[in-house]
Amino acid sequence: MKFLSEYRHQREAENLYSLISVAANNLPLVSLMEVCGTHTMAIGRAGLRKRLPENVRLISGPGCPVCVTPDGYLDEAITLVEKEEVNLCTFGDMMRVPGSRGTLEQSQSKGNKVFVVYSPTEALELAGKTKGEVVFLAVGFETTAPAVAWVVKKASQEKIRNFSLLVGHKLIPPAMAALLEDARMKIDGFICPGHVSAIIGKQPYQFIAERYRRACVIAGFETLDIVQAILMLLQQLKEKRSAVEIQYSRCVQPEGNRKAWELIREVFSVVETEWRGLGIIPQSGLALNKKYAWLDARKRFSLSGISIRKREKCKCGEILKGLISPLECPLFGQKCTPSHPVGPCMVSSEGTCAAYYQYEVEVGDRHD
Ligand code: SF4
Structure with missing residues (x-):
């Protein structure tokens, strides 16, 4: 699996995932920020x-x-x-x-x-x-x-x-x-x-x-x-x-x-x-x-x-609060990409939208 090959300590990772499953068992939906x-x-x-x-x-x-x-x-x-x-x-x-x-x-x-x-x-x-x-x-x-x-x-x-x-x-x-x-x-x-x-x-x-x-x-x-x-x-x-x-x-x-x-x-x-x-x-x-x-x-x-002139379209404000995911912004991956960013969350190398674009979008679906 591609994911596992990234680990330096694969066995420790698998062990931790097992423990996470046990710890999460019987908990309601948990949100960690x-x-x-x-x-x-x-x-x-x-x-x-x-x-x-x-x-x-x-x-x-x-x-x-x-x-x-x-x-x-x-x-x-x-x-x-x-x-x-x-x-x-x-x-x-x-x-x-x-x-x-x-x-x-x-x-x-x-x-x-x-x-x-x-x-x-x-x-x-x-x-x-x-x-x-x-x-x-x-x-x-x-x-x-x-x-x-x-x-x-x-x-x-x-x-x-x-x-x-x-x-x-x-x-x-x-x-x-x-x-x-x-x-x-x-x-x-x-x-x-x-x-x-x-x-x-x-x-x-x-x-x-x-x-x-x-x-x-x-x-x-x-x-x-x-x-x-x-x-x-x-x-x-x-x-x-x-x-x-x-x-x-x-x-x-x-x-x-x-x-x-x-x-x-x-x-x-x-x-x-x-x-x-x-x-x-x-x-x-x-x-x-x-x-x-x-x-x-x-x-x-x-x-x-x-x-300050207000800009309405970018949803960075809601992204930064964790209220929506970048995938819920209508501009994400369409009008807003790392090459043509509309908001700061797509500009910064540490921005949430940039992270989603890089890692959560299939390469074939990218518009850059
Ligand atoms: S940076 Fe782009 S994708 Fe992220 S909220 Fe703003 S417009 Fe949407």
Whole structure:
């Protein structure tokens, strides 16, 4: 079988599947959500949905940082890069994400100065080489925030006056809580993100287990990691427990990476922020704190009050909430493909629609 040949430890995998069948027996329909784009891709790549008992459903949540970045942020970025003096630096996966005024790639093709960088440090280095303004698009979850915080401190220490950041960082646990507050959502447990948890540890999920009584397991990214995490979640449900457990113990310490987290807290304040599809969520974003506010591109370029044109057709908002599967979007695989994406969930290499297109659609049915 093609699926089994992908395993490094085939026997362990089969053993885990047997245990999953036992654990799922007599449980009602169980919905487990992953909130990490790398998990979404790994689940698709391994064909996991087809291997689980019928009463165990995997749904994808807001785990891709590019996908959850709202139109307004992209519109701010495009407004910035249209300014003569601005050089905009971004990670490559933001280039094709549509805002209401188009994409950065389209803006670049009009001659605006958009540069793809691989780290925030590269953007800071560019500021040292140019007289113009350099703005870095600081997007991502808890995983990328420490490296950005480090660059903010360095820019401040070296008084680099032509450098600033458009901060769009987001925090995962408040988004999980926001999903659970939505009465339409049926989530019994979360496969928690390994990379994010390496920074924050297990404590920030504790309220999900205690207040919302949902099972949480922090998982790694190998197929076996995810299968084992699913088993651990089912065992919690079977025993009517809700706890935060760590499957990915080879990388995640219960207390996380304290130094990285301290760096984040030194540079950023926790604020409310808008998520694509989920709206404004309290305490779910980061903003530069007072000491570093002079590095805030929104303030430097007076960006408030940008109006956003609403785009109706893309269903990324419902996809990011796990309310529908990409297969239920009428544009999926027809007008919306990885070569011609309509929404961010198809653009990003970690987007749910891209994962479904790559792994859940037969090659002959693809329109690329
Ligand atoms: S298939 Fe395309 S249009 Fe539909 S929700 Fe996904 S990204 Fe949006």
